[in-house]
Amino acid sequence: MSVVKEFLLLKRDLGGLIILFIMPLVLVITVTLIQDSTFKTISDTKIPILLVDNDKGSVSKTVFDNLEKSNLFSVxxxxxxxxxxEEVAKEAVYKGKFQLAIVIPKNLSVDLQAKIDQNVAKIVSSMGLTDSTATAAPSEIIKEKEVKLYFDPAVQMSFKNAVxxxxxxxxxxxxxxSIYTTFQNQLGEGTASFEQKSFITFKEIIPRINNKEIRPNSVQHNVPAWTLFAIFFIVIPLSINIVKEKSQGTFVRLLTNPVSNLIVIIGKTITYSxxxxxxxxxxxxxxxxxxxxIGLPPLNIEGHLFxxxxxxxxxxxxxxxxxxxxxxxxSTQEQSAPFGATSVLILAAVGGVWVPVFAMPKIMQIIAKSSPMNWGLEAFxxxxxxxxxxxxxxPKISLLFLFFIITTSIALFYDKKKRTV
Structure with missing residues (x-):
């Protein structure tokens, strides 16, 4: 009957039912769509950027061509x-009209080639491959060049680092x-051939199950995270119903029944489970x-549902x-509702639902281990x-159950102590 009572309370609270069932669905769909479209924006939709070419040489042309060929930018x-x-580009970026401006300095191509010629000439000379009777001309001091990058102040640090x-x-x-070409010219009128392809490359090793590659996506990360958020959001209607029972005198009437308070708690546990x-x-x-x-990858739960x-x-x-x-x-709904909502948000933030734990400062990584949301998320x-x-x-589900035992025990002890006083 305690279980039936809880279901009747929920049935009469339409707003609470909407919070419990509809809002989590809207939340997981919205967040997953946003994150998935963000990934597509990075890979599929080109971001317009400004290019200020003060060089007008081969280097700036190569930079322009490479940016145009990339899937990231339109120049x-x-x-x-x-x-x-440079001033126009700086103003446009700082006003948020563009995310990035690249400023290529004057004489970059000429000075780069001159510096490489100097270095190659020194190496070739030290190897005794030049005319020993020729007097070496004094080397011109060539200053280093800076390619300036202006970022919109609102741009995230991860985007800056990637660019x-x-x-x-x-x-x-x-x-x-340029170095290879200069060496080639120095060592024999173009007869030497240098392979300019990168010798060291990177390869991601993707885990396989039944000879199938398992590639994590936004859905696999978002569904567990926001499911946990929705589950913990029952704190609000549950705490409000308990406060209502106390303020309306229902709880006192329940105590007159020949059952312990533990039975009432078990009824709530079964219902909300x-x-x-x-x-x-x-x-x-x-x-x-x-x-x-709706354009999202489906969640693959093959063999995982249990x-x-x-x-x-x-x-x-x-x-x-x-x-x-x-x-x-x-004591009042004004205490339980705001505190419940705020505490769930804090547990979600600390537990890694919004920001991955590994990206947090060291002190926050330690604190995250104490969040029940983190235990549940890691288990998922x-x-x-x-x-x-x-x-x-x-170990993780044991921590979750221990948290339930401890909090429920504290609640029973607090209620008994308050009534005896």
Missing amino acids: VTQIDNKAIT MNAIDKMISQIETK AICMIQFYMMVAVAIFLFPH LMSVVALFSGFAAIGFGILLGTVA YDVLLRNVSLLEII
């Missing part, structure tokens, strides 16, 4: 049919090609059946324990991405 060299100056690495690699390839599992299966169903129709259900169940236990504790301690990742067995996720 803009004129604004209103006028050549762009700077790409341009640095491009310039290095240009220098290397069922709610959590319904949330979980709704999220999974949306990820499998709806995502392919273990994912286990993780969802124990994550629900942890959320229920936290909600019971909050509802027991809070272990099952879905790392293909582990039940035995390997027992």
Whole structure:
């Protein structure tokens, strides 16, 4: 009957039901679409950037050609049919009209070739391959050149690093090609042939299951993360219902029944565990059946559904324990609702739902290990991405269940202590 009572309370609270079921679905669809479209923007849609060419030489032409050939950028060299100056480019970027401006300095091609000629001449001379009777001309001092990059202040650091690495690699390839060409000219009128292809390359080794490559995508990361967020969001309606029972006198009437408070807690646990599992299966169903129709990859749960259900169940236990504790301690709905929402957001932020734990400062990485959301998220990742067995996720789901036991025990002790006083 305690379970029936909880279901009746939820049935009469339409707004609470919307929060519990509809909002998580909207959240996971929206966030996954945004992140997936972000990846597509980086790879498929070209970003317009400004190029200020003060060099007018071979290097600037190579930079322009390479940027045009890339899948990342479309190069803009004129604004209103006028050549762009450094000041115009700087102002346009700092006002947010463009994300990036590249300024190539004057005489870059000429000075680069002159510097390479000097260095090659020194090497060839030290090897005794030049005329010993010729008097060496004094070397002209050639100053280093700077390719300036102006970024929109709102651009993320990861974008800046990616662009700077790409341009640095491009310039290095240009220098290397020039060095090889100069050596070739010095050593025999073009008879020597140098292979300019990179000798060292990188290859990603992708894990395989049943001879199939397992490539993680935005769906595999977002569905577990936002499912956990939705599960923990039951803290709000659960704590509010407990506060309502206290303020309306329902809880006092329950205590007059010949049952302990533990029975009431078990009733709430069973009811909200069922709610959590319904949330979980709704999220999974949306990820499998709806995502392919809106341009997202479907969630592959082949062989994982049982273990994912286990993780969802124990994550629900942890959320229920936290909600019971909050509802027991809070005196009014004005206390429980804002605190519940804020605490869930903090647990999500600390637990790695929004920002990966490895990207956090060291102190935050340590704090993240204390978040029940982090335990649940890592357990989901272990099952879905790392293909582990039940035995390997027992430590994490044990922590979730221990969190439930501790919070529920504190709530029972606090309630008993308060009533005896």
